[in-house]
Amino acid sequence: MTRLKSISYDELEVGTTGSFSKTLGERDIVLYAETSGDNNPLHFDEDYASQTMFKGRIAHGMWSAGLISTCIGTVMPGPGSIYMGQALVFKFPVKIGDTLTATLTVKQKLEKRKSVVIDCQVRNQDGKLVVCGDAKVIPPSLSAEIEVPKLPLIQIDGLE
Amino acid sequence: MTRLKSISYDELEVGTTGSFSKTLGERDIVLYAETSGDNNPLHFDEDYASQTMFKGRIAHGMWSAGLISTCIGTVMPGPGSIYMGQALVFKFPVKIGDTLTATLTVKQKLEKRKSVVIDCQVRNQDGKLVVCGDAKVIPPSLSAEIEVPKLPLIQIDGLE
Numbered sequence: 229m230t231r232l233k234s235i236s237y238d239e240l241e242v243g244t245t246g247s248f249s250k251t252l253g254e255r256d257i258v259l260y261a262e263t264s265g266d267n268n269p270l271h272f273d274e275d276y277a278s279q280t281m282f283k284g285r286i287a288h289g290m291w292s293a294g295l296i297s298t299c300i301g302t303v304m305p306g307p308g309s310i311y312m313g314q315a316l317v318f319k320f321p322v323k324i325g326d327t328l329t330a331t332l333t334v335k336q337k338l339e340k341r342k343s344v345v346i347d348c349q350v351r352n353q354d355g356k357l358v359v360c361g362d363a364k365v366i367p368p369s370l371s372a373e374i375e376v377p378k379l380p381l382i383q384i385d386g387l388e
Numbered sequence: 389m390t391r392l393k394s395i396s397y398d399e400l401e402v403g404t405t406g407s408f409s410k411t412l413g414e415r416d417i418v419l420y421a422e423t424s425g426d427n428n429p430l431h432f433d434e435d436y437a438s439q440t441m442f443k444g445r446i447a448h449g450m451w452s453a454g455l456i457s458t459c460i461g462t463v464m465p466g467p468g469s470i471y472m473g474q475a476l477v478f479k480f481p482v483k484i485g486d487t488l489t490a491t492l493t494v495k496q497k498l499e500k501r502k503s504v505v506i507d508c509q510v511r512n513q514d515g516k517l518v519v520c521g522d523a524k525v526i527p528p529s530l531s532a533e534i535e536v537p538k539l540p541l542i543q544i545d546g547l548e
Binding site: 232248250256259260261262264265266267268269270272273276280281288289291293294295297298302307308310311312313314315318361374375376380382383384385386387 | 416418419422426429449462467474536537542543544545547
């Protein structure tokens with residue numbers, strides 16, 4: 229994908245959907261911990277994590293929730309959206325190798341502020357609900373197509 | 389900090405607080421985009437971002453919200469906590485160089501599930517509220533002191 233398309237408020241309908249998928253790699257856990265400062269051993273120390281109710285290392289819950297935000301900012305409604313709020317319920321843990329899909333569906337259009345309420349569900353490869361909750365977003369007033377910025381290469385010691 | 393201390397449900401009181409601070413670097417935006425897949429140009433392309441209502445590049449909203457999660461997982465209640473849910477209201481944009489502080493305060497103890505409701509506020513260096521909302525957390529049943537895992541070095545092309 230080299231360009232992102234946004235969907236304007238007028239183009240969105242109740243029922244409009246969008247989705248974004250990503251598979252959790254070791255790399256993603258390390259990068260999330262570094263950027264967030266969250267080095268809780270539950271995400272890194274298999275010995276420690278295996279003694280918890282999760283029986284092993286899991287992703288940061290906010291990493292999974294972030295896929296909702298990614299879907300809003302890059303898929304539906306896409307660039308130009310203003311993110312007003314998000315409810316999150318964490319339902320199921322995520323392990324390395326899990327493929328998550330955030331599926332977003334417009335459930336309400338609020339004319340007054342030209343905002344939308346979006347139902348958000350993140351499920352794993354088995355269809356198990358991982359995170360869910362409503363988002364409140366002001367979509368762009370005009371749709372547009374925008375070039376995707378190229379990100380610099382990132383190397384992690386000891387990882388591919 | 390080489391060890392993390394957790395606070396058990398019994399030790400927490402209404403009014404118990406904890407905080408976590410971080411300054412947003414270019415590096416953090418790149419790492420967050422890479423791990424989340426969110427390459428919305430609002431976070432990277434100054435020309436594009438300067439034409440939006442934000443008048444320049446801003447952090448991903450979920451990056452700022454993530455500091456709440458970091459505070460829960462590493463400060464209060466700390467490791468062993470189970471993150472049940474989070475409400476988020478995005479109030480104010482964050483620019484590179486801003487120092488954010490997430491301040492969490494226990495507002496309710498729910499005996500039935502031994503869970504707590506935590507008021508969460510993330511403010512910038514000027515005291516401006518950036519993100520807020522309640523978290524629902526099951527704190528560990530016993531307090532503990534746990535060694536912080538060492539994360540691998542990360543290098544980004546063209547950045548210090």
